[in-house]
Amino acid sequence: MTPDEQDRLFRGCAAAFSHAPPAPPGASTRLKVLEAYARSRSRPWASVFSAWSAAAASALLVTGAVLAGFWLWQPGQTSFKVAGREGDVGAWLATGPGTALALDFSEGTRISLGAGTRGRVSQVSRQGARIEFERGTVSARVVPRADGQWSFGAGPFDVSVLGTNLEVSWSPEAGQFSLSVSKGSVRVRGPFIQSPQLVQAGQVCRVDLSRQRMQLGPTAAASALAANEQVPAPALAPSADAALAPSADAASELRPPEASEAPELGARPAESWRALVQAGRHPEAVLAAERAGLLSIYRAASAEDLLELSGAARLSGRPDVERAALLACRERHAAQPAAARAAYLLGRASAGAEAAKWFELYLREQPRGLLSREASGRLIESYQRAGNRSAALKAASSYLAAHPDGPHAALARQVLATRSRN
Amino acid sequence: MPIMGLLKREKPDPSAPLGLVHSAIATETDSALVEAVRAGDVGAAGRLYDRHVSSVQGIVYRLLGQKAELDDIVQEVFIYALPSLEKLRDPAALKGWLLGIAVGKVRSHLRSRWRKRWLSFMPNEELPEPTTAADDHQADIVHAVGGILDRLPTEERIALVVHRIQGMSLLDAANVCGMSVSTFKRRLASGESRFVVHAKKESALAGWHESRSA
Numbered sequence: 001m002t003p004d005e006q007d008r009l010f011r012g013c014a015a016a017f018s019h020a021p022p023a024p025p026g027a028s029t030r031l032k033v034l035e036a037y038a039r040s041r042s043r044p045w046a047s048v049f050s051a052w053s054a055a056a057a058s059a060l061l062v063t064g065a066v067l068a069g070f071w072l073w074q075p076g077q078t079s080f081k082v083a084g085r086e087g088d089v090g091a092w093l094a095t096g097p098g099t100a101l102a103l104d105f106s107e108g109t110r111i112s113l114g115a116g117t118r119g120r121v122s123q124v125s126r127q128g129a130r131i132e133f134e135r136g137t138v139s140a141r142v143v144p145r146a147d148g149q150w151s152f153g154a155g156p157f158d159v160s161v162l163g164t165n166l167e168v169s170w171s172p173e174a175g176q177f178s179l180s181v182s183k184g185s186v187r188v189r190g191p192f193i194q195s196p197q198l199v200q201a202g203q204v205c206r207v208d209l210s211r212q213r214m215q216l217g218p219t220a221a222a223s224a225l226a227a228n229e230q231v232p233a234p235a236l237a238p239s240a241d242a243a244l245a246p247s248a249d250a251a252s253e254l255r256p257p258e259a260s261e262a263p264e265l266g267a268r269p270a271e272s273w274r275a276l277v278q279a280g281r282h283p284e285a286v287l288a289a290e291r292a293g294l295l296s297i298y299r300a301a302s303a304e305d306l307l308e309l310s311g312a313a314r315l316s317g318r319p320d321v322e323r324a325a326l327l328a329c330r331e332r333h334a335a336q337p338a339a340a341r342a343a344y345l346l347g348r349a350s351a352g353a354e355a356a357k358w359f360e361l362y363l364r365e366q367p368r369g370l371l372s373r374e375a376s377g378r379l380i381e382s383y384q385r386a387g388n389r390s391a392a393l394k395a396a397s398s399y400l401a402a403h404p405d406g407p408h409a410a411l412a413r414q415v416l417a418t419r420s421r422n
Numbered sequence: 423m424p425i426m427g428l429l430k431r432e433k434p435d436p437s438a439p440l441g442l443v444h445s446a447i448a449t450e451t452d453s454a455l456v457e458a459v460r461a462g463d464v465g466a467a468g469r470l471y472d473r474h475v476s477s478v479q480g481i482v483y484r485l486l487g488q489k490a491e492l493d494d495i496v497q498e499v500f501i502y503a504l505p506s507l508e509k510l511r512d513p514a515a516l517k518g519w520l521l522g523i524a525v526g527k528v529r530s531h532l533r534s535r536w537r538k539r540w541l542s543f544m545p546n547e548e549l550p551e552p553t554t555a556a557d558d559h560q561a562d563i564v565h566a567v568g569g570i571l572d573r574l575p576t577e578e579r580i581a582l583v584v585h586r587i588q589g590m591s592l593l594d595a596a597n598v599c600g601m602s603v604s605t606f607k608r609r610l611a612s613g614e615s616r617f618v619v620h621a622k623k624e625s626a627l628a629g630w631h632e633s634r635s636a
Contacts, residue, residue, distance in 0.1 A: 001622070010586040010587070016563035029497050037501070
C-alpha cells in the first residue's frame with residue numbers, strides 16, 4: 001500500500017468514526033460525577049488515601065498468579081441467574097416480542113424484563129445491583145434491606161430503590177418514561193424532574209419528553225391524569241416558587257415518611273441532617289432533610305441551620321434547596337446578620353441582574369461586613385454579565401475607592417479602561 | 423403565609439437570568455472555569471463537565487469503540503479530574519489535560535481487559551455493542567477498525583488512534599500519551615504497519631478503499 005493509499009485509508013477510518021458518534025452520556029453520569037466531586041470536597045484526605053490504595057493495588061498485582069485468583073474472586077457479591085444460568089455483569093440481554101426474561105438474584109430479589117426490552121446488569125455489589133436498559137419495561141420485586149442499594153437506569157432517568165415493588169418503562173422513540181410503584185418507595189431523577197422525586201406505593205410518575213411534562217398521581221387514576229390533569233414541568237432554571245411552594249404532589253414528597261413505611265426503609269435509625277452536614281456528607285444531609293420535611297425546616301430552623309442546609313445543598317448540586325433555604329433565612333431572620341449573609345449567598349447562586357440585586361442588598365445591609373469586599377467585586381462581574389455598562393462602571397469606581405488592592409481591582413480597572421477607550 | 427409573600431417579591435424575571443447565564447457560560451474561559459472549580463464552585467464543575475464531556479467521550483470512543491464501558495470510563499475521567507485540578511499547572515491547557523487522563527484510563531482499561539482474558543484462559547466473547555451509525559457501511563468500517571485495533575499492542579493502538587483517527591498533531595498526541603515525540607513516532611509507525619497488514623484482510627475496509635480509488 002502506498003503512503004497515499006495509507007493516508008486515504010486512515011482518513012476514511014477517521015471519517016467513519018466521526019460519522020457515527022456515540023449517544024452522549026446520560027444525565028445520571030453527570031449527576032454521579034458531580035456527587036463524587038461534592039463528596040471529595042468534603043473529604044480532602046481522600047486523595048491521599050486513594051494514592052495509598054493505588055500503591056497497595058500495584059503491590060497486589062505483582063504478587064502474580066496466586067493473588068490473581070483472589071483478584072478475580074469477589075466474595076459475598078450479589079450474583080444472579082438468567083433463566084437458570086449464571087448471569088454476566090455487563091452482558092446485554094434482550095427479549096423479543098411476547099417474551100419475558102427473569103433475573104433471580106442471590107439475595108432473593110427478582111427483576112423481570114418485559115417483552116421488547118434490551119438491558120443489562122451493569123454493576124453488582126454486596127448491597128445490590130444496578131440495572132440499565134435502553135428500551136422496554138422492567139419490573140422488580142426488591143427484597144428490602146437496611147443497606148440495600150438497588151438502582152435502575154432508563155435512558156436519561158435514574159431510579160434509586162428504597163425497598164420496593166415497581167415497574168419502569170422507557171421508550172426512547174416516544175420520549176416517554178413511566179415509573180409505577182406498588183410497594184415501598186423510590187427516588188427518581190431525570191429530565192423535567194427538578195429534584196429527586198419521591199414516588200411512593202400506589203403512585204405513578206410519568207414524563208413525556210416531547211411535551212416537556214411530568215406528572216405524578218395515583219396509579220389507578222394514571223390514565224385519567226394523562227388525559228386531563230397534566231402538570232407543567234418545573235422551569236429549567238430553579239425558581240423559589242418551585243422550592244417553597246410545591247404542588248400538592250410535591251408537598252407529599254416533603255412530608256416525613258409514613259410510619260407504616262419504616263420497615264421498607266430498613267431498621268437503621270435516621271441520621272439527623274445536621275449531623276450529616278457536620279460529617280461532610282452533604283448529599284446525604286440534603287436527602288435526610290427531605291425525609292424530615294423541607295417545609296418544616298424552612299419554617300422552624302434557626303438562621304445558622306438554614307445557612308448550613310443551603311451550603312450542603314450547594315455542594316450537592318441542589319440549587320432548588322439551596323435557594324429556598326436562603327430565602328427562608330431572609331424571610332424569617334430578617335433582623336439578624338445571617339440574613340445579610342443569605343443575601344450575599346443568593347447573589348453567588350444567581351446570575352447577572354438578579355445576582356447584582358442581591359449583592360447590592362448585602363452591601364446596603366452590611367456596608368462594612370466581612371463579605372463587603374467580595375460582594376463589591378462580584379457586583380462588578382454581575383453588572384458586566386447583565387450587560388449593564390453604566391452600573392458596572394459605577395461599581396468598579398466604588399470598588400477601587402474602597403479596595404484599590406483587592407482581588408477584583410484588576411477587573412475594576414479593566415472596566416474603567418473600556419470607558420476611557422470609548 | 424409569610425413565605426409565599428416573600429416568594430412573590432423575590433421571583434426573578436424568568437427570561438433575563440437564563441439568557442444571561444447562557445451568555446456568561448459561552449464567554450467563560452477554561453482558566454476561569456478551573457479557578458472557579460478550585461474555589462469550590464460545584465456549578466462551575468458542572469459547566470466544566472458540560473463543556474468537555476463530548477471531547478472526552480470522543481477520544482474514549484475512538485480508542486475503545488462502542489463498548490459497554492464507554493460511559494463508565496468517561497465518568498471515571500471526570501471523577502478523577504475534578505478533585506485533581508490543583509495538579510493542572512496551566513489552566514488554559516485544560517482540554518489536553520483531560521484528554522491525557524482519558525488516554526490513561528483507557529490504557530488501564532485495555533491492560534486490565536488483557537489480564538483478565540489471560541487469567542481466565544478464555545477468548546474475549548463480548549457481545550458487539552449496538553452502534554449509532556447513521557448507515558450500515560460506516561458502521562461496518564467502525565466495526566472492522568475496532569477489530570483490528572483489538573489486535574494491536576496497547577501503546578501502538580493508542581498512538582495510532584490519537585494521531586490518525588482523532589486527528590491530533592504529533593506534538594499534541596505525544597503530550598496526551600505522556601511520551602516524547604520520537605517515542606511516539608516509533609510506536610505510531612509500528613502500529614500503522616500492523617494496522618495496514620490487518621486492514622488488507624478486512625472486506626469492509628477493502629471495499630471502502632476500492633470505492634474511493636475507483
